[in-house]
Amino acid sequence: MPKDQGIGASSKRREDVRFLTGTGNYTDDINLVNQTYAHFLRSDVAHGVINGIDASAAEAMDGVVRVFTAKDFEGVGGVPCGWQVTDRHGQPMQEPKHPVLAEGKVRHVGDPIAVVIAETPELARDAAEAIDVDITELPAVVDMKAAVAEGAPKVHDDLTSNLCYDWGFVEENREAVDQAIKNAAHVTTLELVNNRLVANPMEPRVAVGDYNRANDEHTLYTTSQNPHVIRLLMGAFVLGIPEHKLRVVAPDVGGGFGTKIFHYAEEAFVTFAAKAINRPVKWTASRSEAFISDAHGRDHVTKIELALDADHKFVALRTDTYANMGAYLSTFAPSVPTWLHGTLMAGNYITPLVYVNVKAVFTNTVPVDAYRGAGRPEATFQLERVVDKAARELGMDPAELRRLNFIKPEQFPYDTPVAVTYDTGNYHATLDKALELTDYASFDTRAAESKARGKLRGFGIAHYIEACGIAPSNLVGQLGARAGLYESATVRVNATGSIAVMTGSHSHGQGHETTFAQVVADMIGIDESQVDIVHGDTARTPMGMGTYGSRSIAVGGSAMVRAAEKVLNKAKKIAAHLMEAADADIELKDGQFSVAGTDKSVAWGDVCLAAYVPHNYPLEEIEPGLEETAFYDPANFTYPSGAYFCEVEVDPGTGKVEVVGFTAADDFGNVINPMIVEGQVHGGVAQGIGQAMLENCVYDDNGQLLSGSYMDYAMPRASDLPMFEVDHSCQTPCTHNPLGVKGCGEAGAIGSPPALVNAVIDALHRGGYPVEHIDMPLSPSRVWNAMQSVK
């Protein structure tokens, strides 16, 4: 029988009550007394020299408080990058300055030049039109390979070229990989593009800056996935505000998908300006503005080669990738194509030799950074596409080629040749589960039925492995992270037994308020309603690193468990005192402390009350009160994995693809709330299908964004998607965190694009169109043209 409480129960998302009734408190809902409004004047050319800015007409307009330009930011720091990658030759990456407002040059369409602060948003916008900016347009670099060619215009004049870094991994294996590929019985090669995406969270970014002159305190309300990280980056590196004078609040946030991890110039601006004008300053992005100022995702161009021996075992893998950084380095941008990508190239397979080369390139486009999956979708897509192509070339069933090369269940923990050690996994089990759920055996019958209707049916398989629970601080520190990646929690027990958990994780759609409460309630044996989760405010939560990389339950949840364990240890001591028993004999079940082997017991609430009303209390041994904090830094990443199967129908007359079936068999380790996990997989798969079929961010040769609105940037809709079959019954719990959890937030977006593309290629081959590859998104015109090219 399914549980109705605690770990493993599909408790309804408590936060949905406020979200669905319009009572959420988003950043744009925050309005402060005497508030002003900021409007950013942004570059409409991709690359140019700023000769001069004349804001006098704007400043003279009624209702305009002040106009800011780069001049006002002299002596203020640039927007920092949080990760330093070391290149193949041991040199640090090229790291350009990223000013809050453009200094001397604009480098992408959307680069902020000036800001008008006015009494209303409309006045600010009107006044921005009156600013005269004299810009001499320069040739823009958009294509990555052209950007690193000899003589290309430089995005940053003070750097030696547009190459941020040339990274090799594992560099020591380079020659061995080359040799193995040269001598292999079979080599499968594929060139592909991982299309550039715009994250498009439902809520655009908003920032409100406030300054309290009386005590010199700054407050920033912002749409962030990690308020403590913003406080650290902005306070220490941009504005020079010590933490105790800077509070960052990220209230309800309407979706992040990675793009709200990063510290943005607008956040620093409103914080700075609020002090400068001594009034609160609010900025709300329009959707058009979001397209040209939110960090984009993906944008890799890759050549991948897979070498196999005569028995079809993988012997070596070599990849050559160009990764777009955009015009500036966003907070975690350098880590995405390197440590979040290269370390995953072994996938679910035994491949003894792997070499990954990544050239990160500056272009005159919006900065590119982590987007749901961040590096891991790029790794999975190329690997699963090349494995599929190899199976076709060798005449093997794609599932069997995978099975032949999978790491076997008894081989865990498994040391990959790309630095990481997978603690647990069972890839055969998820493959078998997906085969069972999709009724693979009867595919031919369905294909025949499609054919009778004039459609080509195809079946696509993809497996994925992720490194989640992004963490171990000592490891990421060696890899170039400029931050630790632990997580924190405080468990505060109130006098009558209810609990507030202050977590450093941040929920912006994941349902932490529900799942985190389930865990603590389960540990004590009390009702979930007695536990509240507090997050998103640096003044209320211990220093934590926030939510991304499917890390919340694995790292934040673990910190919370550790803090709750401390609370329970102390509570047991109190209970032992109250029952005049030895600490070791105290047992806790269903909210009752009892003495083993007796009928003596005391309720949770009574113990809590004793802690705060310590009339009868061992004060000489323990302090009163019941509140504990824990910081948790795990020993390893977690490694969720899964088998994703997609069935499509292609209309040979139009090239239109319809996804008719989708199955996800995931291994997330232990699951706290199956319903929420299912929802996370649904959302991820929808986003992955969006990337594979619809979404594409397009720049023209001048660096103008052509897909800058929902008229041209196609988001997936319910009618584009089938009902998903989702399973997470294959569970190999994580061995190194107390909950045995692995994380589920990104899986869907990682596993689904290759499954879909593999299915379409399969459909075309079955229909007599031997197309080897089509770059995403698989729009009807791309599919139809590919079909015509092989006719």
Place this chain on the structure above:
Amino acid sequence: MQLTDTRDINADRETVWAGLLSAEVLGACVPGCKEMNGSASEGFEATVVQKVGPVKATFKGAVSLSDIVEGQSLTLAGEGKGGAAGFAKGEARVSLEDAPDGGTRLIYDVEAKVGGKLAQLGSRIIDGFAKKMADQFFENFQQAVEEPEEDTSAAEAEADVGEGTSKKGWFKKMLG
């Protein structure tokens, strides 16, 4: 985007050439032009109101003439800033030849580009829009410099340039 076209004009080379250098003619022929001042040697200042897809804006900018080979060819370059709407730039290389059946053959080669919100929101329709603008401009120009077929006033030509065909010849009349 780029487009090339030719147009045979029923007027002599001298008249056509004079038209290309006239602020008044250009002002009347640029679709949506509200104001055009200046001269061929100094350059023109223009104000143009246009709607591109969902974006309507007033563009203020300059039109300059270059590569002038008297009576034969020139390049007309315009750049308009539309504030929040972004910008539009265009260049037309125009050359004149004697038409085989008399009159003047006008050959033009237009390159146009847009930026900012115009590109962001209107990219799908820019090519069609630019072609329409160029076609309208040269259609208006042809009508303005051809021999009068009926008596019309300059005021009528100031009316919406996209419509009507009864504007012929006023320029000739004005010069005369």
